[in-house]
Amino acid sequence: SQTIHQWPATLVQPVGSPLSLECTVEGTSNPNLYWYRQAAGRGLQLLFYSVGIGQISSEVPQNLSASRPQDRQFILSSKKLLLSDSGFYLCAWSTTRGNTIYFGEGSWLTVV
Amino acid sequence: GENVEQHPSTLSVQEGDSAVIKCTYSDSASNYFPWYKQELGKGPQLIIDIRSNVGEKKDQRIAVTLNKTAKHFSLHITETQPEDSAVYFCAAIPSGGGADGLTFGKGTHLIIQP
Numbered sequence: 439s440q441t442i443h444q445w446p447a448t449l450v451q452p453v454g455s456p457l458s459l460e461c462t463v464e465g466t467s468n469p470n471l472y473w474y475r476q477a478a479g480r481g482l483q484l485l486f487y488s489v490g491i492g493q494i495s496s497e498v499p500q501n502l503s504a505s506r507p508q509d510r511q512f513i514l515s516s517k518k519l520l521l522s523d524s525g526f527y528l529c530a531w532s533t534t535r536g537n538t539i540y541f542g543e544g545s546w547l548t549v550v
Numbered sequence: 551g552e553n554v555e556q557h558p559s560t561l562s563v564q565e566g567d568s569a570v571i572k573c574t575y576s577d578s579a580s581n582y583f584p585w586y587k588q589e590l591g592k593g594p595q596l597i598i599d600i601r602s603n604v605g606e607k608k609d610q611r612i613a614v615t616l617n618k619t620a621k622h623f624s625l626h627i628t629e630t631q632p633e634d635s636a637v638y639f640c641a642a643i644p645s646g647g648g649a650d651g652l653t654f655g656k657g658t659h660l661i662i663q664p
Binding site for chain 1: 654
């Protein structure tokens with residue numbers, strides 16, 4: 439069966455510090471990968487998606503970037519965090535032919 | 551692109567009563583409609599989905615109905631229990647999908663009153 443792992447689960451970072459959130463998927467090959475953010479409200483905002491290694495599409499211009507160095511690894515990064523980057527970040531995957539998206543457990547980021 | 555509207559934003563029901571959450575979509579080509587449940591501090595989990603060739607689907611206390619003509623679909627939870635308290639998201643995706651995946655509604659906070 440397929441599993442998705444995301445870490446760290448919680449982190450508190452000072453303004454201006456770098457960020458790296460990692461996500462890996464097991465049990466499938468060539469998945470589509472996604473990063474979402476939930477800010478103060480409940481909505482799911484798509485940040486980035488990737489259809490293959492090195493292929494990143496950005497949905498929202500921002501202070502963040504994403505990379506996919508391996509088929510089942512997706513990384514969310516920032517060089518300098520802003521207070522507004524605080525939120526709940528979710529990694530997700532789907533098959534290339536499927537429609538269902540499966541989410542990881544999320545990472546709580548607090549920028550202080 | 552697709553636009554999904556979800557109502558209500560908050561729903562409070564007595565334990566044992568039924569809850570209904572409604573969504574409308576704009577793209578008539580959409581053909582897959584999943585529902586997710588998100589508990590506090592966790593990622594959303596798929597609870598039920600329906601495809602456009604089906605009008606209704608049930609799984610124990612949960613059911614989803616789809617009206618393609620009106621472009622709306624609904625989640626029905628019967629005999630609600632405290633563990634049903636969560637945020638629920640509807641979503642839609644058009645035929646052929648898209649690498650950017652599903653379009654989500656803004657969520658419904660379901661509160662089950664004891």
